[in-house]
Amino acid sequence: MQNISVNIRRLRQKQGLSLRELASQTGITPSMISQIENGKTSPSLATLKNICDKLETTIGQLIDDKASTSDQVLRLTERKTMHQKEQGIYIELLTTPDPYKQMEPLYFTLQPNACSGNEYRHYGQEFLVVLKGKLEILLNNNKYILNKGDSFYFNSSTPHKYRNLSKGNTELVWIVTPPSF
Amino acid sequence: MQNISVNIRRLRQKQGLSLRELASQTGITPSMISQIENGKTSPSLATLKNICDKLETTIGQLIDDKASTSDQVLRLTERKTMHQKEQGIYIELLTTPDPYKQMEPLYFTLQPNACSGNEYRHYGQEFLVVLKGKLEILLNNNKYILNKGDSFYFNSSTPHKYRNLSKGNTELVWIVTPPSF
DNA sequence: TTTTTTGTTAACAAATAGTTAACAGCTTGC
DNA sequence: GCAAGCTGTTAACTATTTGTTAACAAAAAA
Numbered sequence: 227m228q229n230i231s232v233n234i235r236r237l238r239q240k241q242g243l244s245l246r247e248l249a250s251q252t253g254i255t256p257s258m259i260s261q262i263e264n265g266k267t268s269p270s271l272a273t274l275k276n277i278c279d280k281l282e283t284t285i286g287q288l289i290d291d292k293a294s295t296s297d298q299v300l301r302l303t304e305r306k307t308m309h310q311k312e313q314g315i316y317i318e319l320l321t322t323p324d325p326y327k328q329m330e331p332l333y334f335t336l337q338p339n340a341c342s343g344n345e346y347r348h349y350g351q352e353f354l355v356v357l358k359g360k361l362e363i364l365l366n367n368n369k370y371i372l373n374k375g376d377s378f379y380f381n382s383s384t385p386h387k388y389r390n391l392s393k394g395n396t397e398l399v400w401i402v403t404p405p406s407f
Numbered sequence: 408m409q410n411i412s413v414n415i416r417r418l419r420q421k422q423g424l425s426l427r428e429l430a431s432q433t434g435i436t437p438s439m440i441s442q443i444e445n446g447k448t449s450p451s452l453a454t455l456k457n458i459c460d461k462l463e464t465t466i467g468q469l470i471d472d473k474a475s476t477s478d479q480v481l482r483l484t485e486r487k488t489m490h491q492k493e494q495g496i497y498i499e500l501l502t503t504p505d506p507y508k509q510m511e512p513l514y515f516t517l518q519p520n521a522c523s524g525n526e527y528r529h530y531g532q533e534f535l536v537v538l539k540g541k542l543e544i545l546l547n548n549n550k551y552i553l554n555k556g557d558s559f560y561f562n563s564s565t566p567h568k569y570r571n572l573s574k575g576n577t578e579l580v581w582i583v584t585p586p587s588f
Numbered sequence: 589t590t591t592t593t594t595g596t597t598a599a600c601a602a603a604t605a606g607t608t609a610a611c612a613g614c615t616t617g618c
Numbered sequence: 619g620c621a622a623g624c625t626g627t628t629a630a631c632t633a634t635t636t637g638t639t640a641a642c643a644a645a646a647a648a
Contacts, residue, residue, distance in 0.1 A: 255606060271449050299553065439638080
């Protein structure tokens with residue numbers, strides 16, 4: 227929780243801003259910022275937001291305890307496969323479950339004609355890169371066709387749906403944040 | 408920013424908790440929670456954290472969900488390559504830069520004998536999966552050998568160093584959170 | 589009906605966020 | 619030498635406002 231302090235200082239310095247510069251740009255007192263950066267006081271959400279905007283970050287990234295996971299290897303052979311109820315979709319977890327993880331990496335294998343059922347919708351962001359095959363994604367009313375090597379970054383809150391367009395398998399690395407498994 | 412209100416109420420009700428129940432479990436007054444849920448006041452970070460813990464969420468998830476990027480495709484041919492000063496390391500960005508992104512996906516191509524220079528060290532977490540070749544990773548005093556299909560999840564704060572062990576190229580998808588580019 | 593829930597809201601006290609202003613430590617230049 | 623800039627820190631204060639107590643109406647349960 228006191229990451230806030232450390233992170234603000236880190237970001238401010240990374241941008242080469244002095245206390246007084248950041249202060250004048252945010253309308254907050256240099257004194258206040260100093261106190262925040264030293265954990266002597268805790269900013270209100272409004273001021274915090276103010277600072278975040280200037281530092282081009284979000285409150286979440288500043289606060290959410292980046293509590294540490296243990297470093298872990300997961301071998302190809304150890305992957306756990308989740309059988310999706312929709313036909314022909316195999317999802318492998320690329321990590322072992324851990325509440326402190328910030329990302330959930332998945333490996334998708336879509337057999338020919340495989341198609342996700344309902345439109346999914348949650349919070350956070352997602353990224354995927356096509357390693358093999360051809361994928362169609364629908365979100366909102368937009369349709370995207372992705373070939374091998376194409377990648378896609380989007381908000382999980384946008385309803386999304388996907389389909390294998392290739393005659394063979396389509397394979398993807400798909401990362402979700404925050405984890406939902 | 409007023410998602411907080413809405414989200415807290417949503418989550419509380421989802422768990423079937425009444426105002427007074429949540430209040431007694433968090434040590435906050437029902438009155439206070441009501442005011443928060445109606446946006447009549449803004450909680451301190453401490454109380455907010457308190458509530459989040461009980462609702463099994465994080466401050467970030469409560470606040471930041473409107474930190475949305477625009478959905479974007481990045482084609483294979485559009486990737487920007489960053490030339491690492493160390494010989495034989497090619498890093499391609501798999502997204503276009505955007506301050507609201509929570510993850511930074513990269514594609515690494517390591518030529519034979521390529522080796523990262525200094526030990527890197529920053530904040531956050533990292534994930535990588537080997538798509539081709541053989542990789543050696545050193546973090547702390549541990550050495551890991553990763554083959555095709557193996558994946559690795561670790562804290563960026565642990566100093567890390569890597570090397571291509573294969574006779575050909577080694578290729579990886581590497582995700583860093585929060586973004587550092 | 590009465591009783592126990594539900595959530596809302598005045599009125600208040602206590603806490604503290606944020607200010608002003610003065611401080612010491614370092615560079616740069618005259 | 620010693621000003622005139624910076625840098626960040628901190629004591630003292632006040633003004634805001636967080637969070638409380640307590641009473642409220644509305645609905646559900648007895």
